[in-house]
């Protein structure tokens with residue numbers, strides 16, 4: 001068991017892909033998991049995997065676009081657990097493949113709402129608990145597209161560049177309470193993200209477990225320091 005043993009960890013986007021891998025890894029590290037996503041069936045499947053490995057998890061199906069539901073979620077965590085040690089904002093969508101002047105307004109709005117407003121809402125709901133306990137770690141899953149140009153993906157890149165700005169600003173607001181806020185920027189990961197449209201071969205992609213490993217290292221680090229940002233690239237280009 002690592003330093004995060006017996007902690008409570010909330011992971012958004014835990015129903016599949018990277019979020020699922022992060023949830024499984026943090027459970028393996030000893031945390032009690034709260035799994036967030038819209039698809040209850042997938043969430044229950046991840047919960048069953050965690051339980052089969054001897055750890056515990058709750059599921060909480062909700063849409064990150066629904067601010068009232070996220071507020072209610074924060075109140076439920078407060079009531080049921082009274083604390084929260086780790087929040088991983090992983091849920092995200094990618095609607096890419098067109099230059100900005102040909103892209104749909106609805107796709108742009110959906111990406112900003114999920115990838116940027118979603119972490120804003122969840123952080124707003126959970127940070128007061130962490131402030132109260134004067135500890136905690138928030139990890140935002142961004143992308144290398146949050147640090148670089150992404151032609152034919154300007155809206156996605158904008159949502160992730162925004163997430164970097166949100167992360168660094170909130171980190172400054174919360175550090176006086178002993179709360180660490182980090183951003184993780186992976187390259188291509190082998191999931192069904194964005195309809196699995198990436199043409200890269202599997203060996204040139206990261207695995208979801210590669211990202212989960214980094215999150216586990218971040219939340220397990222010593223409490224006197226925090227890592228602001230990590231970029232992750234597959235070894236093969």
Ligand code: NAP
Pocket residue numbers: 012013014015016017018019036037038039040042062063064065090091092093094114115141142143144185186187188189190191192193194
């Ligand atoms: P994925 O397999 O498509 O999973 C996306 C997750 O987000 C699902 O669990 C989905 O759950 C959840 N989600 C989406 N919209 C939601 C909403 N409105 N409310 C609640 N949950 C929602 O994608 P992934 O590859 O694991 O990506 C996870 C994160 O990593 C994203 O933020 C993505 O931008 C980032 N990332 C991915 C890659 C990559 O190449 N895959 C690279 C860099 C960064 P439900 O469908 O159950 O709601």
